[in-house]
Amino acid sequence: MGANLPRAKDALDADLFLFPSTSGTPGLAALVASAAVVPVVAIASEAALDLLQDEFPGILCPEDPEVFAGRVAVLWGAPERRVMMAEAAGRLAAWFPPETNVANLLDRYREPVRAQRRVPAGVGSLQSRGALT
DSSP: GGGGGHHHHHHHHOEEEOOOOOOSOHHHHHHHHHHHHHOOOOOHHHHHHHHEEEEEEEEEOOHHHHHHHHHHHHHHHHHHHHHHHHHHHHHHHHTTTTTHHHHHHHHHHHHHHHHHHHHHHHSTTGGGGGGTO
């Protein structure tokens, strides 16, 4: 499987990766950025906190646009710090090989699909609730 996966650095050519949202997949997005050896600036959501620590390999911010923009500006003005954070990002990503991540992601989707298949036909449908009469 690994031979078919693009290298993260080929997919993401950037100096900084910004994730100013608490929704979506901030943990996975930060991991892809880390694999591309790019420092991350993200909102300190639960998913981002699972992977990142402030200053390693990025910066975590409160959900405040002005604070977020200010921290991006400070990091942009500190190229040596960005290089150190990028190197830390690469080391972090090495702990999460793509093959393992893909397998884990697929496992997370398989269980709800299996559970859905175990539900008897008609249970939970609109028709069983009288909505389609």
